[in-house]
Amino acid sequence: MDLFSGKLYWPTTFINPPSYPVLEEDIKCDVLIIGGGSSGAQCAYMLSDTDLDVVVVDKRKIGMGSTSVNTALLQYLGDKMLFELVNSFGEDAAILHTKLCEESIDNIEKISFNLSVDPEFKRRDSLYYASDEEGKDKINQEYNYLKKHNFNVDLLSDTQISNLYSFKKKAALYIHNDGEINPIKFNHGLLMEAQKKGVRIFEHTKINGRKSGEKTTTFFTKNRHTIEARFVIIAAGYEGLEFKKEKNSFLTSSYAIVTNPVENFTDWYKQTLIWETARPYIYMRTTKDRRIIIGGLDDNTYISEDRDSKIMHKKEKLIEEFNKLFPNIQVYPEYYLGAFYGGTHDGLPMIGQYEEFPNCYFIYAYGDNGLVYNGALAKIIRDVITKGSHPAMKIYGQNREKNLFL
Template identity: 50%
Template sequence: MNLQSGTYYWPTTMAAAPRYPSLDHSISCDLLIVGGGSSGAQCAYYFAETGMDVVLIEKGGIGLGSTATNTSILQYMGEKLFTDLVHQFGDDYVTRHMQLCQEAIDDIETASQAVRFDTEFSRRNTLYYVSEEEDELRLKEECRWLLERGAPVEWVSADWIRDHYSFEKKGAIYTSNDGELNPFTFTHGLIDFASNKGVRVFEHTEMVGVHSDDDSPIITIKGGHTIRANQVIYAAGYEDMDIVKEKKARFVSTYTVTTTPVQSFTGWHERSLIWETARPYVYIRTTKDQRIIIGGLDEDTDIAEERDAKRIHKRDQLMHELRARFPEIEAEPAFDSAAFYGGSVDGLPMVGMYEEHPNSYFLMGYGDNGLVYSMMLAKLIRDHLVSSQSEDLHLYELERPLKKSRLYK
């Protein structure tokens, strides 16, 4: 899959990233993780201390796929409102989903403290503002729902926004305790951690085929060697779709600009994360070295040529959107990219289990909170495989339990 094009900021932040060998012989293991991006790294982190014989393979270099274009905004709120999800799944189901996302952000912070590289993790607040007048009532209802469940949010008025930002909006949800990080150093940090705990890591080791023998998955890699595993986790991001064509996954194209470093963040309260109710929306964050990342303006196409043809125009549009909100901040584009962005038809991430792929799990943390979703799903799969005590994994299976009764507190 042609995932992305353009220029990428995150790999420039780690000049001496660790390197790993390629696999040049056949092996066996308890667990094989396919994918060396953020999702695979999160799986490796969780399985590193289970006592299992774990192998991770990556067809290219660690962290150089979709991870290189991930803007790494860490939020538990998603583009599909919780109050909309309640209509599909029921209140208790959605409340538990929200709690699991909040826990995943905490787990990302814990993991960032455990690795030896600077992941640039930082807690940030979020301004989620009303773009059009007709969005105000729905966003206020969302705020009330969150407050009733103890979420750290408040409704802020047009006057409050005017006093704290250089732009005006009718109102917003102001969320505390979200976060941001550097996905490239985070991914390398997790894999380095896992490697030091005994996980065998192989770069430039491309899977070219799979079959099973008595329900044991056997992966063939380029060069003809094989990996026999008791269990496999496919954590290759959107390239999971090269193995299974999941009808509940959907793909669009998205665009990102990373600016030159700026002198100050005038008119930007607490350097908060910013996004909006408009569709397509834009989202904005800052970086440790004083840059601004702005992304969004998605296009409904999964054709790489169409996506890439719009890249320069989208770069200019995103810079216009940035200057409209922060006219006093002087910034120029330094990196820009176009990439596929995956989601699900119902707004929740997925763990795929298929009869034709026995003892295999497809981690599909698709959606606007991909890093958060993947952290959550990796942990749930770990609990399921190690102790069979994952009470929540069924929430993300392909056949969702709809409108459950009050099972979750």
Template identity: 40%
Template sequence: MRLNSGHMPWEATFKNRPVYPSLEEDVSCDCLIVGGGMGGAMMAYRLSLSGASAVLIDKRDIAGGSSHANTGLLQIANDKSLTACINTFGEANGVLFYKLCREALDNILDLPGKLDIEARIIPRSSLLYASTPEDVPLLRQEHETLTAHGFHSEFWDADKVGAHYSFSKPAALYSKGDAETNPFRMVHSLIDKAHSGGVRIYEHTRAVRYEYHAEGVTCYTDRGRIFAKKVVFAMGYETQEMKKDRGAELINTYAIKTRPLAKLPKWHERSLIWETARPYLYFRTTPDNCIIAGGKDEQLTDPERREVRVLSQCRRLLEEVEALFPEAKGVEAEYAWGALFGTTRDGLPFIGPHPDYPHCYFIEGYGGNGTVYSMIAAELLADTLAGRRRPELELFSLTRSTKPSPAPAVEA
């Protein structure tokens, strides 16, 4: 599956990345992780903390798949609002989901002091603006829901938005506790730390087939076998080639990174910016005064057509940047790319076991908050593999119904 098209910026920021060998022999482990993107990196790092015997393989370079196209926005809020989550899943489950996202964000913000390679994880606030006046009541309701359940939220009217930004919108929610990152460096920093903690890492190692046994799984690769008691599949959107999830949908999305600006426009606290419209636009800055913009999602097409669409869609993204920030008029896009992007119909990721794959677990962090979902998955699955029951996994079941259900009994 061809995941990305165009020219992506992150590899240029980390030219001397660690490299790892290909697997050339038979090995055994307690846990095999398939996939060296954000999900696999989080899982490997978390297992290394417990001293578990683990192996990670990737058929490409580490971070060479969808993580290479990640735009690095990390938020507590989701594509699906807390109000909508409560309406769909019930109050207890909706609030639990948002609390898990907040806990995951806190864990991510705690990473930099624990990693040997700088991951460039930077705390940020977020602005969610009303795309139209008709969206203002929904924003106000979401503000009331968030604050009622202990989440930080400020409701800003049009005047306050205009006082803090180059643009004005009918209303907005301003929230704290989010972050931005360089996803390429973040994946490498996590895997580097996992490797130093004993996890065996193999690049350019393709899993050819699997055999499932009573005692575990045998993974056959190009040039060796891996005997694992458990397997965690962290293959991102390519999981849909292995098994088709009924509630998953793959689309195309696009992004640009501008050339550095001599001076950033009026942009309060360099916040992350997004909107209520669906599909939505989003914007962030970088430490070297570039602007990243993304969106213009559209139905999945073949990779060759996406390659052509990169130019036109990214030109439209540049126009959106100039419309919001007139001071940036004339800025050029140094990087422009398109990528495969996965969503789910109910707005939750898929995390956990599947009845057709014994001894296996899946990390499918589909949605705009994939890095945060990967941290949630790593925590839940690492505990599960260690024998601790995590009933929160019921929220993310691969065979779930979207009907509201009682909240899982969460252990203290």
């Protein structure tokens, strides 16, 4: 799959990442993880503290799939608003999902401080503003559920917003203690720690076939070697759909730029993460070296040539949208990209289990908070493999139903 095109920023922040060998023999393991990006790395890290023999394979160089274009805003609210999730799945399920995402950010923070590579994790508040009058109504509904369940959030008026920022909006949620991270450094840091604990990692090792047995599954590599495993986690991001199509998933395209370094952020209160209620929406964050990542302008295409033909136009449009909010901050795009972006029709990430793939778990951490979702789903799958179950499988299994806890 042609996942993205453009001039990428994150790889320039980690010039000499570790290399891993190509698999050149037949091996056996307890758990095979297919994919060494965000989902695979978090699974490997979670499982490295167990007694299981774990193997990670990736068909590319580690971290050079969608992880290399992840804009890495860490937020517990997502594309589908909390009140909408309540309407679809019931209040208990929607709140549990949101709490698990909040917990995932906490866990990412704890892990970050224990890695040998600094992943540049930083707590940031979020400003989630109403794009229009309809958005104001949504913000109010969202605030009511968040306050009811004790999330640390404030409701800002138009005057309060304009006192903090260089723009005025009808209303906004001010969400405390979200975060940001460098996804490439976090990815490599996780796998470096997992390797120290015995996880075997192979890159440039493509899986191109499998054979299911009574108690194990054997996967075949392009180089004609085999990996026999008791459990398998397909953590291949959007390319997981090449192993198994999932009717609840969809692919579209999104765009992002990274600007020149900026000296003065006076008009940008606390360099908060910023996004809006419009769909598709514009979002933005800053980086450790004081650049600005601006993304959005999603386009309903899953054809890479069509996506890529629009990159230059989208690049200029993202700058225009930024200038509407921050006319006094002078920026230009130094890096830019167009990439596939996946979501689910019902608004929640998924763990897929299918009869034709026995003892296999598909991670579909699709949506705007993929890195956060991956952390939550990795922890759940670890418990399912080691303990036999996890209560949140009722939410994330592909056969979930509406109003789960009614």
